[in-house]
Amino acid sequence: MTTNTAAPGAGPLEAVLFDMDGTLFDSEPLWDVSLAGLAEMLGGTLSSETRRRVVGGNLRDTARIIQGDLGVEADVEESAAWLLERTRQMFALGVPWRPTAEAVVESVRRSGIPTALVTSSHRTLVDEVLTQLDPGMFDTVVCGDEVTCPKPHPEAYLTATGRLGVDPRNCVALEDSPPGIAAALGAGCLVVAVPEDGEALADGHGAVVVPLETVTVDRLISFLAARTG
Template sequence: MTTETAVPGTGVLAAALFDMDGTLFDSEPLWDVSLADFAERLGGTLSAEIRRRVVGSNLRDTARIVQEDLGVAADVEESAAWLLERTRQLFALGVPWRPGAQEVVRSVRGRGIPTALVTSSHRVLVDEVLAQLDPGMFDTVVCGDEVARPKPDPESYLTAAERLGVDPRDCVALEDSRPGIAAALAAGCLVVAVPEDGAALAGGHGAVVAPLETVTVDRLISLLADRIG
């Protein structure tokens, strides 16, 4: 794929980097089910507060946080493996796009701008989603279990930019959670936050907050140029 040659940091959009769960795909309701099942398996009930707290977290931290909240001393690795398989089963039934998400990805690709899927989810979950999409929709995919330090560490975003051969300062990242926003900002990306509940990210935490339906490729280009200008 070709794109306009850019000098790093000059405001030319070199790549668009997309989070998966809750950003492009409406998978959070499926996580609601698997997490509730996980809590029930541990003999408790998942609270709304803990559900909000684990959004954007990696799988191991999610299992640990739920166990600690329920006061259960179970093996975290075994719990994470159970939660992963339960979620995979749900993903295999189909994961819908969020409204406007497919149009954003297609419009970016239509302008010759490279794309990456950058997610905290494990590869087995990502593969279930990718199997439901047109081949080649993303030029590279970085999964949570393929980096040493998942979000909120910037490694996943830095890895995506490196694979695409671009400077992260010339990338726009679309995210929906605080860990994801922190990761992309630390990598140097311009971050556009598109949470379903915009009030959940009041102040933006360093990101531009916008409804996903209002995001266009021209707006992404303009936002990046404005940051440099």
């Protein structure tokens, strides 16, 4: 049985906070479809560089980046709304877990450690995912359209830890993108990055970078202890 303690002088692991897209769920291929569709609707083609730039971003910034890279002047709100609905349609068909991700969340819950889902995605997309999961898998959920300042601002993570009543300095956040890492670090969390492409985060951006399949509760506790012990 896992003991939720850290090194002498360090606080216990009070909560584990999970990003959604690309961290727990293999939803990026679904975003590929909707993002390419938006570019096509705007009269262009989504480049691989533009696709890389919008990972982890919010809808308005994503629409703005795509329009700018295509050299198109269009209504950002309309583009964002189109992207949201197309992505919702894709999510409704089913969003698969990344390998071992479900087991990681379940192991945290079995250890009695609170969990939160902290995502840049809008509530309409998150609800499509939550309907596919067992009820109560996350103690709280913070969505991108439920905060004033989305990632990379720390508001979403501070909102989650506030709801849980925990100290963000005693929490671990699992992320996969620079905006998400910046948000969690800004909130004071220890960040463990679990990108599908480890080379994409070669320098870690301030996070500990490990393969998702190696994440265990004991390892998360040890990471926190190493930082604060």
